[in-house]
Amino acid sequence: MASTASNTTAQQVFGERYEHRIARAIAYIEERLHEPMTLSGLAAIACLSPFHFHRVFRTLTGESVRSFVERRKLERAVGLARKGHSWKSASAASGFRSPVSFTRAFKRVYGTTPTTFDLEGWWAARGDREAAGAISAFFLRPPPPLDPDFAVELRERPAARLAVARVWGGYLAPDRLVAAYQRLRDWADAAGIATGGGRIAGASRDDPDLTPLSRCRYDFMIELPCDVVPPPRFALAERAAGLWAITQVQGDLAAVDRAWSMLFKSWLPASGLDLRDAPVEEVYRRLPEDIGWSAFDLECCVPVAIPERG
The missing domain is CATH 3.20.80.10 (Regulatory factor, effector binding domain)
Structure with a gap:
């Protein structure tokens, strides 16, 4: 029990010490997804060495820097496509250098190409679909009729x-x-x-x-x-x-x-x-x-x- 308590305390101190640094790097990533970025550059923003930045980032977020950046670029591209952008313009606006690199990354994450991507089908296959459906499935529901008394x-x-x-x-x-x-x-x-x-x-x-x-x-x-x-x-x-x-x-x-x-x-x-x-x-x-x-x-x-x- 003493060992467990000690590990828990260490994790809390670790998180409090580095969380704001990683948050600063993530904010930079989010603002510049369409721009090239390097591990050393992100580490400098977090005031950490590249080695320690990568290790701390994975510990706090559960994924590597590369995986995080790629996932956020893809999610932005899908979001733009749902708003009516073409896949070509959505991928370019999300920082992919070429349609080939975009398609390769898309297939790696979503298991299909952008042009054959089906949100409902992807939902049916995702591992956390039951939990996600309980709190989300927002875009899978039809829009409700606009209530004339709905005040904005x-x-x-x-x-x-x-x-x-x-x-x-x-x-x-x-x-x-x-x-x-x-x-x-x-x-x-x-x-x-x-x-x-x-x-x-x-x-x-x-x-x-x-x-x-x-x-x-x-x-x-x-x-x-x-x-x-x-x-x-x-x-x-x-x-x-x-x-x-x-x-x-x-x-x-x-x-x-x-x-x-x-x-x-x-x-x-x-x-x-x-x-x-x-x-x-x-x-x-x-x-x-x-x-x-x-x-x-x-x-x-x-x-x-x-x-x-x-």
Whole structure:
């Protein structure tokens, strides 16, 4: 038992020491998927040697740097293709140097070529399909009829500095999500940072329809006063100023899911707005522990932009 406790403590210290460094490198990767990048360059961003960067990255994420970059490029390409882009333009926009390299990587990950890829068929074959279907299958469901009473507000949100607590694989282990939220909340309370009034938000960094649940990332974020720097166990991020489409929802997870489906699949296509390249957020109007984790009072927030007219 003493050995187990010692190993657990070591893992916690290891994670707190390096997690923000790896998060910084991942943010760089996400912003520049279309650009070439090297292991040494990413290691420098994380302030680690290439050897230690690769080892720490695999320990914290469960996959190699190369596998992570390739998977995220493919997921971006599939996402663009679902929005109407051709495979050629989607692969180029996602950083693949040639159609041949894209097709080779696609077949390695999805087991088929891009032109024969079938999302429903891939879902049927994925190893975590039962768990994924219970919490996702978002794009496999038909869009709900647009409710004329469905209220959406367009709101300009200012730029904000954020402290971020990240969870890997939280959909498979909800207790990790609650623990990450609580760590962020406890630190904010100790630092005298206000937590109510929509200052805490959650954001899924991956699409469970395409990303294995064990690899899905979820961030809890709190807005920071300008003079506060979070401790190393939290990443520091920025939310850019911009326009957001926002709807309020109160109820259980099913109610939240219905709101997201209506907002994304029915309201957004009819709005004429473009979707900005930023994660959607769930902003807590009332904190989960105040009303219980089985019910929520939050805002579903989607980053949008008014399309340019030619």
